[in-house]
Amino acid sequence: MTTQSVKPQGRGVSAGLHARRILAYAVLGVLCFLCLFFFYVLAVNATHNHYEILKGFNLLPGADFSKNLAATLADSSLPVLRGIVNSLLIASLSALLAIYFSALTAYGIYAYDFKLKNLAFTFIILIMSMPTQISALGFVRLIGRMGGTNRLWPLILPSIASPTVFYFMIQYMKSSLPMEIVEAARIDGCSEFGTFNRVVLPLLKPAMAVQAIFSFVASWNNYFTPALILDSKSNPTLPILIATLRSKDVASLDMGSVYMLIAVAILPVIVVYLLLSKFIVAGVTLGGVKG
Amino acid sequence: MHSMTAMRKKKKGSSISYAKYGYYFIAPFFITFILFQLIPLASTVYYSFFSYFRDGRKWIGPTFAGLANYQYLFSTDLPRYLGNTLILWLIGFIPQILISLLLAAWFTDYRLHLRGQAFFKTVIYMPNLIMASAFSMLFYTLFADSGPVNGVLRLVGLTQEGAPIRFFASILGTRGLIGLMNFLMWFGNTTILLMAAMMGVEASLFEAAEIDGCTPTQIFFKITLPLIRPLLIYVLITSMIGGLQMFDVPQILTRGSGDPMRSAMTMIMYLNSHMFSRNYGRAGAVSTVLFLICGILCVVVMRSLDTDRKEAKKK
Numbered sequence: 258m259t260t261q262s263v264k265p266q267g268r269g270v271s272a273g274l275h276a277r278r279i280l281a282y283a284v285l286g287v288l289c290f291l292c293l294f295f296f297y298v299l300a301v302n303a304t305h306n307h308y309e310i311l312k313g314f315n316l317l318p319g320a321d322f323s324k325n326l327a328a329t330l331a332d333s334s335l336p337v338l339r340g341i342v343n344s345l346l347i348a349s350l351s352a353l354l355a356i357y358f359s360a361l362t363a364y365g366i367y368a369y370d371f372k373l374k375n376l377a378f379t380f381i382i383l384i385m386s387m388p389t390q391i392s393a394l395g396f397v398r399l400i401g402r403m404g405g406t407n408r409l410w411p412l413i414l415p416s417i418a419s420p421t422v423f424y425f426m427i428q429y430m431k432s433s434l435p436m437e438i439v440e441a442a443r444i445d446g447c448s449e450f451g452t453f454n455r456v457v458l459p460l461l462k463p464a465m466a467v468q469a470i471f472s473f474v475a476s477w478n479n480y481f482t483p484a485l486i487l488d489s490k491s492n493p494t495l496p497i498l499i500a501t502l503r504s505k506d507v508a509s510l511d512m513g514s515v516y517m518l519i520a521v522a523i524l525p526v527i528v529v530y531l532l533l534s535k536f537i538v539a540g541v542t543l544g545g546v547k548g
Numbered sequence: 549m550h551s552m553t554a555m556r557k558k559k560k561g562s563s564i565s566y567a568k569y570g571y572y573f574i575a576p577f578f579i580t581f582i583l584f585q586l587i588p589l590a591s592t593v594y595y596s597f598f599s600y601f602r603d604g605r606k607w608i609g610p611t612f613a614g615l616a617n618y619q620y621l622f623s624t625d626l627p628r629y630l631g632n633t634l635i636l637w638l639i640g641f642i643p644q645i646l647i648s649l650l651l652a653a654w655f656t657d658y659r660l661h662l663r664g665q666a667f668f669k670t671v672i673y674m675p676n677l678i679m680a681s682a683f684s685m686l687f688y689t690l691f692a693d694s695g696p697v698n699g700v701l702r703l704v705g706l707t708q709e710g711a712p713i714r715f716f717a718s719i720l721g722t723r724g725l726i727g728l729m730n731f732l733m734w735f736g737n738t739t740i741l742l743m744a745a746m747m748g749v750e751a752s753l754f755e756a757a758e759i760d761g762c763t764p765t766q767i768f769f770k771i772t773l774p775l776i777r778p779l780l781i782y783v784l785i786t787s788m789i790g791g792l793q794m795f796d797v798p799q800i801l802t803r804g805s806g807d808p809m810r811s812a813m814t815m816i817m818y819l820n821s822h823m824f825s826r827n828y829g830r831a832g833a834v835s836t837v838l839f840l841i842c843g844i845l846c847v848v849v850m851r852s853l854d855t856d857r858k859e860a861k862k863k
C-alpha cells in the first residue's frame with residue numbers, strides 16, 4: 258500500500274519512508290519501555306519479601322503480596338491507613354469543589370454580560386500559571402490563626418478557586434453549550450441558579466468527569482502544602498508518609514513493605530488511568546492553546 | 549458562524565437584567581482566591597521586609613529590616629539555588645521538547661502512518677499522573693547501591709561485585725536522575741499538546757510543500773515549526789514555571805539536603821527549609837523573588853492564551 262501511494266517519487270523515497278518508520282517504532286519502543294519498566298519493577302517487588310529483593314533483580318512476581326500489604330498497614334511508626342483515608346478524603350472533596358465551582362464561575366462569565374466580565378476572565382488567566390507555593394508562608398500563618406493547623410479543610414476549601422479547571426470548563430462551554438438551551442429554560446420559568454444546576458450541569462458531565470480526575474490526581478499527589486499544614490507523625494497524607502519513609506535509615510527498613518507503600522501511592526492512579534485513558538488523553542489538549 | 553453572531557446579539561439584548569447573576573456566580577471563586585491566595589501572598593511579601601524568626605523557643609521580631617533579607621539571600625545561597633533549579637529544569641526540558649517535537653511530527657505525518665497511536669499516547673502520558681514524591685522514592689530504591697538497577701548492571705557484567713555505581717554520591721548521577729524523572733513525567737504531555745497544534749495546521753500547506761519537492765525535514769523546519777510557535781512559547785513558559793516549582797522529586801531523592809554538595813537544592817526546597825526552621829522573614833523574601841519571576845512569566849502565558857482568544861473571535 259505504501260509503495261503505491263508514493264509512486265510519483267519512485268523507489269528511493271519509499272525505502273526512505275520505510276527506514277523512517279522503523280526508526281519511529283524503535284524510538285517509541287524505547288520510550289514505552291522507560292515509561293513502563295520502573296512501574297513494572299515496582300509492582301513485582303511489592304510482591305517479594307525483603308531477602309528476595311536484596312538478592313538482586315526480580316523479573317517475575319513473588320508470593321508475598323498480602324504479607325507485604327499487612328506489614329505496611331500494621332507498621333506502628335507509619336499510620337498508613339490514616340494516610341490513605343486522609344488522601345482519599347482530601348482528593349475527592351477537592352475534586353468535587355473544584356469541578357462544581359469552576360463550572361459555576363465559567364458559566365457566570367460565559368452566560369452573563371456584566372461590567373467586570375472581561376477583567377475577571379483576564380485575571381483568572383493571569384493567575385492560572387502562578388504557583389501556589391509562593392504564598393505558602395502567608396497561607397500557613399493564616400490557617401494557624403483560623404485554627405486550621407493539622408485539620409483537613411485548609412487543604413480542601415481552596416480548591417473552590419481552581420483557575421485551570423475554570424479555563425477548561427469555559428473552553429468546553431464555548432464549544433458545546435448553546436445559549437438557546439439556557440433561554441428555553443428561562444422561558445419555562447427556571448430560576449438562574451436552577452437553570453445552572455438542572456440544565457447546564459448535566460450538559461457539562463463529560464468535561465466535569467475529565468477535570469474531576471485531573472483535580473483528584475493533583476490533590477492526591479500534592480506534597481508541599483499538606484506537609485506544612487498536617488502533623489507528619491499522627492495525621493499524614495500518602496506523600497507525607499513517603500517522605501517519612503525516606504527520612505528513615507534504609508538499612509532498618511523491610512524493602513517489601515517499602516515497595517508496597519510506594520505501590521499503594523502510585524498504582525491506584527495507574528489503574529484508574531488505564532481504564533479511562535481515552536477520555537483523559539483527549540482532555541489534555543482542551544486546556545491548552547491552539548497552534 | 550452566522551448563528552453564533554446572531555446568538556451573541558440576542559444574548560446581549562436580553563441579558564441586561566441578568567447581569568447581577570454574573571457577579572453571584574463568580575463570587576465564590578473570587579472570595580476563595582482572595583482569602584486563601586491573595587491575602588496570604590500580600591502577607592508573605594510584607595514579612596519579607598521584616599526580621600522575623602524563631603531562635604530556640606523564642607520568637608524574634610517581627611522588626612522592620614528593609615531589604616536586609618534580600619541582601620542576605622543574594623549574598624549567600626540564593627543565586628546558587630536559582631542556578632541549580634535552572635540546570636535541573638534544563639536537564640529534563642531539553643530532551644523533553646526535542647523528543648516531543650520528534651514524536652508529534654511522526655504521529656501527525658500521514659505518510660508515515662504509524663499504527664498503535666492510541667496505545668503509544670496512553671503509555672507515554674501515564675507518568676504525568678504519577679505521584680512525584682513516590683516516583684522519586686521509587687527511583688531512590690531502584691538506583692540505590694544495592695538496588696535492582698545495580699543488580700542488573702552486575703548481572704550483565706557492566707560492574708564488578710562490591711563496586712556498584714553510586715548514583716547518589718555523584719552530582720551528575722543525582723542531577724541526571726532528577727532530569728530523567730522530570731523528562732519521563734512531562735514528555736508525553738508535551739507530545740500530546742504539540743500533536744494537537746500540528747494537526748491544526750492546514751493540510752493543504754503540507755501537500756503544496758510536498759508537490760514543490762520539500763523533504764520531510766524541510767517541511768518540519770520551514771512549515772510546521774513556524775506555525776506552531778504560539779504553542780511552543782506556551783509549552784516553554786509553563787514548563788519554566790513548573791521547573792521553578794520543582795520540589796517533590798529532589799526533596800525526596802536527597803532527603804531534603806540537596807546533596808551531593810547541595811547541587812540539587814532548588815528554590816522551593818530552600819523556601820521549605822526556611823519554613824521548617826521558622827525563619828519567616830527569609831522565607832518571605834525567597835517567595836517574593838519567585839513571585840516576581842513567575843509574575844513576568846505568567847503575563848507571557850496570559851498573552852499567548854489571549855491572542856489565541858482574539859484570533860478565535862476574529863474567525
